[in-house]
Amino acid sequence: MSPSQVAHRTLPVARRTLKLTIAYDGTPFVGWQRQARGASIQGLIEDALRPIEGGPVAVHGAGRTDAGVHALGQVASFNFTASIEPARLRRALNTILPFEVRVLDAEEMPGDFHARFSAKGKVYEYRIDDASIASPFLRRYTWHVTPALDVDAMEVAAGALRGTHDFAAFQGSRTNVHSTERTIHRLEWSRGPGPRDPLVMEVEGNGFLRHMVRNIAGTLVGIGHGKWPPGEIDRILASRERAKAGATAPPQGLFLKRVLY
Amino acid sequence: MSPSQVAHRTLPVARRTLKLTIAYDGTPFVGWQRQARGASIQGLIEDALRPIEGGPVAVHGAGRTDAGVHALGQVASFNFTASIEPARLRRALNTILPFEVRVLDAEEMPGDFHARFSAKGKVYEYRIDDASIASPFLRRYTWHVTPALDVDAMEVAAGALRGTHDFAAFQGSRTNVHSTERTIHRLEWSRGPGPRDPLVMEVEGNGFLRHMVRNIAGTLVGIGHGKWPPGEIDRILASRERAKAGATAPPQGLFLKRVLY
Numbered sequence: 001m002s003p004s005q006v007a008h009r010t011l012p013v014a015r016r017t018l019k020l021t022i023a024y025d026g027t028p029f030v031g032w033q034r035q036a037r038g039a040s041i042q043g044l045i046e047d048a049l050r051p052i053e054g055g056p057v058a059v060h061g062a063g064r065t066d067a068g069v070h071a072l073g074q075v076a077s078f079n080f081t082a083s084i085e086p087a088r089l090r091r092a093l094n095t096i097l098p099f100e101v102r103v104l105d106a107e108e109m110p111g112d113f114h115a116r117f118s119a120k121g122k123v124y125e126y127r128i129d130d131a132s133i134a135s136p137f138l139r140r141y142t143w144h145v146t147p148a149l150d151v152d153a154m155e156v157a158a159g160a161l162r163g164t165h166d167f168a169a170f171q172g173s174r175t176n177v178h179s180t181e182r183t184i185h186r187l188e189w190s191r192g193p194g195p196r197d198p199l200v201m202e203v204e205g206n207g208f209l210r211h212m213v214r215n216i217a218g219t220l221v222g223i224g225h226g227k228w229p230p231g232e233i234d235r236i237l238a239s240r241e242r243a244k245a246g247a248t249a250p251p252q253g254l255f256l257k258r259v260l261y
Numbered sequence: 262m263s264p265s266q267v268a269h270r271t272l273p274v275a276r277r278t279l280k281l282t283i284a285y286d287g288t289p290f291v292g293w294q295r296q297a298r299g300a301s302i303q304g305l306i307e308d309a310l311r312p313i314e315g316g317p318v319a320v321h322g323a324g325r326t327d328a329g330v331h332a333l334g335q336v337a338s339f340n341f342t343a344s345i346e347p348a349r350l351r352r353a354l355n356t357i358l359p360f361e362v363r364v365l366d367a368e369e370m371p372g373d374f375h376a377r378f379s380a381k382g383k384v385y386e387y388r389i390d391d392a393s394i395a396s397p398f399l400r401r402y403t404w405h406v407t408p409a410l411d412v413d414a415m416e417v418a419a420g421a422l423r424g425t426h427d428f429a430a431f432q433g434s435r436t437n438v439h440s441t442e443r444t445i446h447r448l449e450w451s452r453g454p455g456p457r458d459p460l461v462m463e464v465e466g467n468g469f470l471r472h473m474v475r476n477i478a479g480t481l482v483g484i485g486h487g488k489w490p491p492g493e494i495d496r497i498l499a500s501r502e503r504a505k506a507g508a509t510a511p512p513q514g515l516f517l518k519r520v521l522y
Binding site: 024070094102103104141194 | 395400
């Protein structure tokens with residue numbers, strides 16, 4: 001430790017709370033959360049902050065994205081004592097971090113802000129490449145699905161998922177939550193104007209169970225392939241049984257788009 | 262060799278000419294052309310065709326894209342004796358090739374068709390990410406350029422390049438062509454409707470010198486940054502000196518979009 005750091009750490013220091021908005025390409029990572037092996041986004045950010053703080057920093061993400069899942073606007077918060085300005089901190093982090101992780105914004109927050117506990121909701125996108133031949137440029141960022149989908153049927157089924165429901169049938173295993181009730185405020189399928197734009201499911205809710213967005217996407221694709229009629233979605237919800245719903249859509253189609261506060 | 266292959270190869274066989282339309286993500290490759298070391302697109306396709314033909318196949322590309330350059334519609338041709346139908350050949354190749362290379366189409370052609378010598382022109386795109394913070398999702402497919410560009414000045418300069426000119430000033434080194442005159446039929450800057458869509462230069466011409474599109478993109482970015490006024494492009498063209506033009510834009514922003522016959 002340098003003399004200036006010793007002096008700094010023996011004085012009473014102001015405890016700050018900072019918020020980061022982060023985009024990442026999840027392809028090369030083990031997921032948001034730090035693991036014993038492999039590069040995680042949380043681990044990279046904590047490691048980048050450590051020399052700036054002159055000590056360990058615990059970074060909390062709004063959601064723990066799985067391996068291969070991407071983010072357009074993940075949010076993280078942490079307590080900090082170093083006096084660096086937010087805009088300079090953002091630039092410093094983007095210099096240290098690999099290009100797959102970009103800090104889009106850094107903001108000073110009130111002391112009670114917490115990326116996860118303060119969140120009121122989240123917006124996810126699930127992207128599907130439904131062209132007969134998979135685009136090499138979309139392969140890391142979509143689920144390639146053939147044959148052609150009945151998007152009208154998927155839209156009808158999506159309507160039954162909007163609102164407040166017990167989503168136990170769409171919950172992944174290895175979870176331990178006290179309630180499986182969640183509210184979906186918005187759930188829409190759309191496609192951009194480009195000839196090769198993917199089919200996108202955008203879903204906004206007050207919270208999501210583990211694998212819930214991917215299980216919804218997998219089930220709606222099953223409906224789009226005529227495996228079930230659109231009305232089956234009500235029976236799947238009512239069953240509360242994971243086995244009744246469709247397959248878990250693969251991680252690379254999923255994007256955490258925005259966290260709502 | 263199996264008995265059926267021996268029988269096949271001792272009979273007089275029909276010599277076919279086939280045309281492939283190919284998309285590829287150039288990131289992991291040494292370029293189109295087969296090299297002593299590293300994976301090339303030409304090499305992968307030749308290697309994939311060999312067991313189908315039961316012998317070596319020489320594949321000719323319309324253009325030799327450099328390492329890291331992408332294709333939305335590269336065209337290749339080859340002579341072949343195996344009797345496999347074009348649609349089945351396309352599916353077989355897509356099963357063998359890595360996902361970064363996709364055969365979009367396979368067609369039977371007249372015997373005098375040659376991907377390179379029959380081409381009447383080509384269309385390229387050069388894509389630029391001009392947002393202040395580079396998108397992790399565009400990093401492999403754009404040139405990230407800051408500070409903000411004066412796109413109007415770049416449009417004006419682009420106008421001076423349209424038509425028939427001696428493009429010697431925009432020619433890369435290590436070339437040996439008998440004429441440096443080329444015709445640019447179209448050269449336009451545009452941007453898609455999405456909030457994070459890149460800035461795109463689309464250029465159509467009867468032929469392109471080595472590095473010509475990347476040297477044009479680099480020079481127009483210099484003009485967009487105020488390094489030169491738009492009118493400087495006429496003096497650069499007239500000079501016929503590579504040193505007068507701007508830097509060669511990096512390969513990952515370049516896409517061979519279409520070959521014209």
